[in-house]
Amino acid sequence: MLDSSLKNKFEFILVEPSHPGNIGATARAIKNMGFHNLSLVNPKDFPNDDALYRAKGAKDILDNVKVYDDLSSPLEDATLIFGTSARTRTIPWPTKTSSELGTVLKKTLESSNAKICFVFGREISGLSNEELQMCDYHIKIPTDEDFSSINLSHAVQIISYVLKMELDSIDSTQEIKDETPTFQDNEYLIDHFDKVMRQIDFYDQENPKQVKTRMRRLIKRLQPDKLETGILRGFLAKIEQILNKKN
């Protein structure tokens, strides 16, 4: 479960987005993963009806969007900044792939004033070198080498998904499952199949041991629940009943 106060430590920042639809789709994407803070730097067109339409049930995120003139303002009190980058830059920067986020985050989240920013660049040209150099890490979403340009809101969706997975695993509790049949229940079921297979001379057709072993492996792998065990044993019992009546 994602702790609400933990979520509030994260902020998504779009730099100069051109398409208002992408702003709306981004609002929906982060809310889907339990995040709330969205900031815009010099959006071309916002507020806008298309943003509202694409946001669907995430109107509240748009209502609370903060708009800035430059990237350094929202970053002022940030304690950890990631900038997304598709291209390889002339000056290599500490880079993490989306799947390596966990270790970096864990350390930062322990801090009482943690504010973790994810900065996404323009649809066409991404982030400038100056903007990228404001970031602690560059973050790279692994894509197909021949087609690496991800839609802006889709990139946000991937990052926010990975973040949620990481945060959920930091504070995870074991899921409680339904009652499972015991070893003994499964043995009864295997024996029941064996008994009926004998009765109908099924083993005559093939190597008998082979078939029983296969059935055992099948039941073991299946791990039937209580109800399924009931159906299978009921089915076998009904067949037995009919066979016995006829003899």
Place this chain on the structure above:
Amino acid sequence: MLDSSLKNKFEFILVEPSHPGNIGATARAIKNMGFHNLSLVNPKDFPNDDALYRAKGAKDILDNVKVYDDLSSPLEDATLIFGTSARTRTIPWPTKTSSELGTVLKKTLESSNAKICFVFGREISGLSNEELQMCDYHIKIPTDEDFSSINLSHAVQIISYVLKMELDSIDSTQEIKDETPTFQDNEYLIDHFDKVMRQIDFYDQENPKQVKTRMRRLIKRLQPDKLETGILRGFLAKIEQILNKKN
């Protein structure tokens, strides 16, 4: 590195998508992660300019889209089927979260005729119960509990991203094993159980639909190999033969 022949074993299927823009965005999303096969079941409006615009550089994916009248057609030769589901159903189905895909995939990819399908439902209402029951697994993208409705192409983006991460981590020198029964083979097995259960009046005892659905779910979860399918169908055939002789 993602082996090209491995990528071709995957197919993304959208059932009755309403917005052509979502089809284009889906084409781009899968191509970003190195996948190529996209199928549509009864799209409301396709081909369409909006699909083309949103696809950007993924026009080739749209050019090769296959369009079907019903979901069972593209699934016919599938060996593993995942259906996305946000809702909890009356009959719980084997469910994996997006982060648990790896283990299931690994086993299937070993098969020489592997065809792995990911089925995505309608924008508003998702997949029907009948469609969901054609799937081996339901797949759930963990979202915020209070806002779980993900945009269609964003859901595809998450799944295709996770798949690429899993495939990148799987050793490409994996051994190719025996053939896996297809969707159609499993349907024959389910029907065979149904036929025998009818013949012995097994359904009288309980809610008939419930039992058949449970058996369907059991077979889907079991994913029997060719030999196991042979044993089970041989067992059923032998019972039929005895019953017919007595009448």
